[in-house]
Amino acid sequence: MTLAVQFHDLHTTPAKTSLRDEILMGFSADQKFASPKFFYDQRGSELFDRICAQPEYYPTRTEELILANAAGEIADIAGIEATLIELGSGASRKVRLLLEAMRPSSYLGIDISRDFLLESTRRLAADYPWLEVHAACADFSCNMVLPEGLGCERPVGFFPGSSIGNFDPQAAEDFLRGLRSLLPIGSGLLIGVDLLKDKATLEAAYNDAAGVTAAFNLNLLDRLRAELNTAIDPGHFAHRAFFNEAQSRIEMHLVSQLPQFVAIEGERFHFLEGETIHTENSYKYTVEGFQALADRAGFEAISCWTDTQGLFSVHYLGRA
Ligand code: AVI
Numbered sequence: 001m002t003l004a005v006q007f008h009d010l011h012t013t014p015a016k017t018s019l020r021d022e023i024l025m026g027f028s029a030d031q032k033f034a035s036p037k038f039f040y041d042q043r044g045s046e047l048f049d050r051i052c053a054q055p056e057y058y059p060t061r062t063e064e065l066i067l068a069n070a071a072g073e074i075a076d077i078a079g080i081e082a083t084l085i086e087l088g089s090g091a092s093r094k095v096r097l098l099l100e101a102m103r104p105s106s107y108l109g110i111d112i113s114r115d116f117l118l119e120s121t122r123r124l125a126a127d128y129p130w131l132e133v134h135a136a137c138a139d140f141s142c143n144m145v146l147p148e149g150l151g152c153e154r155p156v157g158f159f160p161g162s163s164i165g166n167f168d169p170q171a172a173e174d175f176l177r178g179l180r181s182l183l184p185i186g187s188g189l190l191i192g193v194d195l196l197k198d199k200a201t202l203e204a205a206y207n208d209a210a211g212v213t214a215a216f217n218l219n220l221l222d223r224l225r226a227e228l229n230t231a232i233d234p235g236h237f238a239h240r241a242f243f244n245e246a247q248s249r250i251e252m253h254l255v256s257q258l259p260q261f262v263a264i265e266g267e268r269f270h271f272l273e274g275e276t277i278h279t280e281n282s283y284k285y286t287v288e289g290f291q292a293l294a295d296r297a298g299f300e301a302i303s304c305w306t307d308t309q310g311l312f313s314v315h316y317l318g319r320a
Contacts, residue, residue: 008147010138036280047216071101106132162194176297206241214239252280
């Protein structure tokens, strides 16, 4: 059976050279770092899916609950027959909570991982035969263009999962400003944002007892071994995640367990015992703090839903 997914290759998938160049650059810095976008190879994407199901990782189930409860109100604001555009659509799972209520005329999933994207949009098209489904392979953190042929009458962006929290606040503002320039006046953006809360709950979410987040963090080193010329040993590093209160962010690091030299693509890097590679920031906002950031980027706060415990927020922003 051929399923009706219109595929648009926007040719912005990062090439292998960007992994090499970015890793060499990050490992040369005083505080060594690697971009969290490199977590998501096939195994990394699978591990991330498992993180979402861990009891300590509250964001996924909480956001799903909020979306399911608010779907009717979201549909009232967005109006029927919108074009729903999901950034970083992954398994296209959360959007299912909105489709029946919103009845958009078309859906565009945008993701960096081509095979994963095709598989999940095909499943979506099979499950919702009335929906026109498009898929675009692109790195949405780079300058985006919307594919030609997408009927963009009433576009509504959908950016769930608090992925905005993985940008630092200035980059988040710049990203939203870039998104604004893609969307016509009057269109909307539905975005999930994790909320600031007590340190214990936050730190538990990134240090699950089953060790899935640790495996996700360490998998970055397996990826370097698989894709670059390096014998870096993941066994010589350990996962660390903690809440940095001054910056309002969870930081993830890989901590060198011993003094060591690591060669990558012919370049040698020295690690002291305890020295770290900073692999991710996950910023936590208050509702007002996030709305102020969105306002600076040219979006007005139209509505916001949270769960009863105030763990997570979903915002409907209007492009001003
Ligand atoms: C994708 N992103 C919003 C997740 C987060 O919570 O920052 C990635 C993650 N890293 C560790 N656990 C989950």
